[in-house]
Amino acid sequence: MxxxxxxxxxxxxxxxxxxxGSLTETDxxxxxxxxxxxxxxxxxxxxxxxDFTNEVKAKALGERVLKSITPGQQVVKIVFEELKQVxxxxxxxxRFKAQGTTIFMLVGLNGHGKxxxxxxxxxxCRRKYNKNPLLVAADVYRPAAIDQLVTIGxxxxxxxxxxGTSYKPEEIVKKALDYAKENKHDLVIxxxxxxxxxxxxxxxxxxxxxxxxxxxxILLTVDAMTGQDAVNVSQSFHDQLNVTGVILTKLDGxxxxxxxxxxxxxxxxxxxxxxxxxxLDQLEIFHPERMxxxxxxxxxxxxxxxxxxxxxxxxxxxxxxxxxxxxxxxxNDFLKQIKxxxxxxxxxxxxxxxxxxxxxxxxxxxxxxxxxxxxxxxNSMTEEERRNPDIINSSRxxxxxRGSGRDISEVNRLTKQFEEMRQMMRKMMxxxxxxxxxxxxxxxxxxxxxxxxxxxxxxxGKNKGRRAPWF
Amino acid sequence: xxxxxxxxxxxxxxxxxxxxxxxLIVEKAEKYKKGMEKTRSSMMSKLKAxxxxxxxxxxxxxxxxxxxxIMADIGxxxxxxxxxxxxxxxxxxxxxxxxxxxxxxxxxxxxxxxxDEIVDTNLNLNDNGLTVILFVGVNGVGKxxxxxxxxxxxxxxxxxxxxxxxxxxxxxxxDQLKIWxxxxxCPCITKEPGSDPASxxxxxxxxxxxxxxxVLLCDTAGRLQTKVNxxxxxxxxHRVISREVPNAPHETLLVIDATTGQNGMNQxxxxxxxxKVTGIVLTKLDGxxxxxxVLAIRNELGTPIKFVxxxxxxTDLEYFDIEQYIYGLFSDMFV
Numbered sequence: 087m088x089x090x091x092x093x094x095x096x097x098x099x100x101x102x103x104x105x106x107g108s109l110t111e112t113d114x115x116x117x118x119x120x121x122x123x124x125x126x127x128x129x130x131x132x133x134x135x136x137d138f139t140n141e142v143k144a145k146a147l148g149e150r151v152l153k154s155i156t157p158g159q160q161v162v163k164i165v166f167e168e169l170k171q172v173x174x175x176x177x178x179x180x181r182f183k184a185q186g187t188t189i190f191m192l193v194g195l196n197g198h199g200k201x202x203x204x205x206x207x208x209x210x211c212r213r214k215y216n217k218n219p220l221l222v223a224a225d226v227y228r229p230a231a232i233d234q235l236v237t238i239g240x241x242x243x244x245x246x247x248x249x250g251t252s253y254k255p256e257e258i259v260k261k262a263l264d265y266a267k268e269n270k271h272d273l274v275i276x277x278x279x280x281x282x283x284x285x286x287x288x289x290x291x292x293x294x295x296x297x298x299x300x301x302x303x304i305l306l307t308v309d310a311m312t313g314q315d316a317v318n319v320s321q322s323f324h325d326q327l328n329v330t331g332v333i334l335t336k337l338d339g340x341x342x343x344x345x346x347x348x349x350x351x352x353x354x355x356x357x358x359x360x361x362x363x364x365x366l367d368q369l370e371i372f373h374p375e376r377m378x379x380x381x382x383x384x385x386x387x388x389x390x391x392x393x394x395x396x397x398x399x400x401x402x403x404x405x406x407x408x409x410x411x412x413x414x415x416x417x418n419d420f421l422k423q424i425k426x427x428x429x430x431x432x433x434x435x436x437x438x439x440x441x442x443x444x445x446x447x448x449x450x451x452x453x454x455x456x457x458x459x460x461x462x463x464x465n466s467m468t469e470e471e472r473r474n475p476d477i478i479n480s481s482r483x484x485x486x487x488r489g490s491g492r493d494i495s496e497v498n499r500l501t502k503q504f505e506e507m508r509q510m511m512r513k514m515m516x517x518x519x520x521x522x523x524x525x526x527x528x529x530x531x532x533x534x535x536x537x538x539x540x541x542x543x544x545x546x547g548k549n550k551g552r553r554a555p556w557f
Numbered sequence: 558x559x560x561x562x563x564x565x566x567x568x569x570x571x572x573x574x575x576x577x578x579x580x581l582i583v584e585k586a587e588k589y590k591k592g593m594e595k596t597r598s599s600m601m602s603k604l605k606a607x608x609x610x611x612x613x614x615x616x617x618x619x620x621x622x623x624x625x626x627i628m629a630d631i632g633x634x635x636x637x638x639x640x641x642x643x644x645x646x647x648x649x650x651x652x653x654x655x656x657x658x659x660x661x662x663x664x665x666x667x668x669x670x671x672x673d674e675i676v677d678t679n680l681n682l683n684d685n686g687l688t689v690i691l692f693v694g695v696n697g698v699g700k701x702x703x704x705x706x707x708x709x710x711x712x713x714x715x716x717x718x719x720x721x722x723x724x725x726x727x728x729x730x731x732d733q734l735k736i737w738x739x740x741x742x743c744p745c746i747t748k749e750p751g752s753d754p755a756s757x758x759x760x761x762x763x764x765x766x767x768x769x770x771x772v773l774l775c776d777t778a779g780r781l782q783t784k785v786n787x788x789x790x791x792x793x794x795h796r797v798i799s800r801e802v803p804n805a806p807h808e809t810l811l812v813i814d815a816t817t818g819q820n821g822m823n824q825x826x827x828x829x830x831x832x833k834v835t836g837i838v839l840t841k842l843d844g845x846x847x848x849x850x851v852l853a854i855r856n857e858l859g860t861p862i863k864f865v866x867x868x869x870x871x872t873d874l875e876y877f878d879i880e881q882y883i884y885g886l887f888s889d890m891f892v
Contacts, residue, residue: 129820195841229737313819338783339695340823341823
């Protein structure tokens, strides 16, 4: 997973420059080239990139980048702030009618997630605004599209209005509106068929549906993986229908999602939501800041959390926490934890998802075998030793080393670090909230050891500043 | 001057002077031309405008050409490589005429795709017994629809076809495949929604053997390549298929939507790692997107493109042909 983050690129570009004392305008130009390439790799539209870099350049020249000791970081900061600003500083909410039935209509290309997001939106509005939504199946073209919406409705306990595939969408929408009125639905969400923006016939149909339904929101769903064409698609839908908002879907993957910037910049339509998975509650208000960080390749913690959630069983996690607290954490638990981490995939891939860390790892070789050695050593312990680590003395260590085929020094290191870990856990569990907060703050400082500057209420903390090799 | 001239000579011949083979090429090209009309018209209007406004080959012209390639989603790395080659060719051969310049551009795209290999777009079919083709890809790219179209094509080629509904997750996916099977007129093996997809494949293979089926097309649920568990599930599907039929799956086709940007590369890498992808189906080429990422994938990973789809009708599918693809993009230049 190559996260060619912008700061990484800029550092590379600047390497050629450093040693000359001060930066020139040409150096800024070099940096702008990197900004440009980085944005293009994130799928930001070519023209948008051009304008955007010109603006950033003007800002960079105006600000103190030239004199700054860390010009690379300065530029990253300017780009980041600018990105955030273009994508909308604050999230825009949904528009509801004060009285009567509010109507939303979902439009977009095939396969960009309209049907799924009709369901997600219905659930969201029911939960957040206490609405009584009705889903309307107006996609009569794609095989089984109606079944899909009906199934989603059933899963959510939200009724779906459908008339099969033999009626025209216009007819279906008209009937659905009557039905909503009769059955006191205060929100109607219309799922339309996917279509290309260049398909005139189908675009005319959408215009007629708009005329009939008079929707309060026309939401365009756009796949976050969309490339340069995102601009054509969104512009064309917007020109013909006056789109009121965008839902950016499939952001749970590793796409950098430059389409978000292009769409906002070219159409001015706000991005209102992000779709973050196939489950129907995975819909969130759009976060410009997170999006900016993604576009710049600086990572997004979200996929990491998602991965962890997939792999780690909640009950087990709770059990672990209890063991931490009582300091009954033993080698068996440690083994379990290692297995869970391994389930997440390669260590390098995992670490690269952590914002700010990804780029630094590129040239570091991580010995994935380290895990295997540790597992081998633990496996060579007796059941008694694993449950009761304190009994491991030097003759036992020698036996363990022979059994696992590792050097005695490795066994020593493991037992020592395991002991340190247990101590640290105990301390953390006994910390006051204030100490905890201080530790968290320290964690965010690069290179800081989380536990080293905390005043412990118990123990002496004799192993300050040392880290286990596998972390 | 390779490709450019050979295509040009075919197209400039009188229709009744053509050999059968050439006639086929022309027919196919016309179909491509029609399907890619939208793609081509936007690309061509740009290229034409570009060449009209320049009478000399200079840096500005190169910049604009670069823009056209980037806008086609070919991707920064491949575009830079392409531009380097074009520039060095222009310099070495001291090219000054616009006509010659255009043909260099086309030849370079061609060679980036062909890479001095014979690219076989035909499917690897098992002539003595069952062929299994597995379809994989992210959500919403058109896997199920592509299966319907390929099934129809194979059936028309005289094969006995069967479908396996391995997308047991998405609401309505099984019904969608069933409807396609009805349209094609072929059997479709399904299980309850939520069943283990590998078990669907197992049953479908047993049934296919019983019924002497030639080609079994296996649908799978769309999944983002970052979902570890889902990719593991796909590995299992792949494993079960190869256990039940020797050398199967004979093809694993990754379906990619033409609107996809640079993430297409990540998709190709991850799915290849999990299921040894042997080819690409490029879908939705009837919009304005060019699907250039497949050129980058071919350039970096070597994966060939087998099919393109450009429309919603059951017949809107063609075997991929790089000459036709380039022709579709630049065809006004051949006139």
